[in-house]
Amino acid sequence: MNSYIQLISLIISFIYGIVLYYLNLFNIKKFNNKNIIIKSLIYILYLFDISLLYVCILYKLNNGILHIYFILCILLGYGIVCVKKCQ
Numbered sequence: 001m002n003s004y005i006q007l008i009s010l011i012i013s014f015i016y017g018i019v020l021y022y023l024n025l026f027n028i029k030k031f032n033n034k035n036i037i038i039k040s041l042i043y044i045l046y047l048f049d050i051s052l053l054y055v056c057i058l059y060k061l062n063n064g065i066l067h068i069y070f071i072l073c074i075l076l077g078y079g080i081v082c083v084k085k086c087q
Contacts, residue, residue, distance in 0.1 A: 012061060
């Protein structure tokens with residue numbers, strides 16, 4: 001993988017972390033007062049879909065190569081938005 005594809009993958013991972021925060025916020029607000037079984041099933045399906053979407057994006061970008069710093073960029077994007085919203 002060349003450096004251009006690596007940089008694009010890092011940027012996409014960072015943006016994915018930001019989008020992940022807002023999707024989690026929506027999921028919590030939408031399904032907070034449901035039955036515990038329905039809430040658990042929806043959350044498991046949501047996690048599966050989010051993970052599958054990220055893997056599909058990586059396959060399009062860099063043939064599915066996953067490095068630890070892509071995951072760190074997701075966490076960084078998620079953390080930045082979370083800290084910004086909590087202030």
